[in-house]
Amino acid sequence: xxxxxxxANEEIPIAGQSSxxxxxxxxxxxxxxxxxxxxxxxxxxxxAGGHGSVLLAEAGAERxxxxxRSRDVIRHAARNxxxxxxxxxxxxxxxxxxxxxxxxxxxxxxxxxxxxxxHFLDAVRALLAPDGTCIISTPNAERQxxxxxRNPYHKFExxxxxFRHNLSSVFEEVHVFGQGRIGxxxxxxxxxxxxxxxxxxxxxxxxxxxxxxVSKLMGYREDRTSPIAALEEYxxxxxxxxxxxxxxxxxxxxxxxxxx
Numbered sequence: 001x002x003x004x005x006x007x008a009n010e011e012i013p014i015a016g017q018s019s020x021x022x023x024x025x026x027x028x029x030x031x032x033x034x035x036x037x038x039x040x041x042x043x044x045x046x047x048a049g050g051h052g053s054v055l056l057a058e059a060g061a062e063r064x065x066x067x068x069r070s071r072d073v074i075r076h077a078a079r080n081x082x083x084x085x086x087x088x089x090x091x092x093x094x095x096x097x098x099x100x101x102x103x104x105x106x107x108x109x110x111x112x113x114x115x116x117x118x119h120f121l122d123a124v125r126a127l128l129a130p131d132g133t134c135i136i137s138t139p140n141a142e143r144q145x146x147x148x149x150r151n152p153y154h155k156f157e158x159x160x161x162x163f164r165h166n167l168s169s170v171f172e173e174v175h176v177f178g179q180g181r182i183g184x185x186x187x188x189x190x191x192x193x194x195x196x197x198x199x200x201x202x203x204x205x206x207x208x209x210x211x212x213x214v215s216k217l218m219g220y221r222e223d224r225t226s227p228i229a230a231l232e233e234y235x236x237x238x239x240x241x242x243x244x245x246x247x248x249x250x251x252x253x254x255x256x257x258x259x260x
Contacts, residue, residue: 033135034059040103046110050081057085067091093123101129107136112154121170125249137243172248176231178239
């Protein structure tokens with residue numbers, strides 16, 4: 001089972017985006033995470049090229065361990081993203097040494113690659129110190145209403161409601177933020193029904209297309225590099241990426257999901 005399979009920087013062709021654009025969007029998330037790492041031991045899950053791991057070390061982390069499933073990615077990171085307090089390992093969450101814990105776990109754009117996200121979150125819970133902090137991000141399923149692009153490596157995607165619900169099954173404290181803005185937001189009822197229809201059915205495509213056409217009539221705009229903001233600050237627009245700061249690990253409950 002390919003748990004936590006992570007594609008380096010998710011460098012998959014996306015209309016209107018260069019590798020530099022994707023890298024900058026990733027670094028925005030790491031800069032946000034850097035405020036929690038001073039003096040901390042940090043596990044960077046799906047570290048890709050290692051640039052985020054180095055950024056966390058430069059922000060004051062005591063040590064950073066970057067892990068990724070790809071040996072080629074880890075070799076690249078070890079050669080090109082070097083820092084005395086950063087080390088790399090070819091591993092995923094399920095093969096990471098049990099018993100060791102980290103003050104901070106960062107997992108940017110990883111969980112959507114998992115066959116079983118509950119197993120991933122259970123592994124995070126096991127590796128996080130009792131008073132630790134987890135920063136986790138994932139694409140917002142609602143952004144799919146505005147594009148025909150589908151990432152073939154995503155096993156699923158969550159709406160903001162699903163993201164908060166599923167993380168709250170594992171953590172006592174969950175604060176959700178958004179990155180990037182797409183909008184104006186289409187009518188909530190249309191968005192809800194479109195996201196709620198699973199698979200790639202005819203009616204799901206019809207509703208998504210209708211939402212896209214409505215958003216164009218309303219003056220659609222997109223900004224993927226806008227600052228990270230609390231989810232409550234999004235009204236007219238919806239976030240491209242969801243990001244959560246989680247504390248207080250607890251026993252998980254049953255999760256709810258919708259297909260990508």
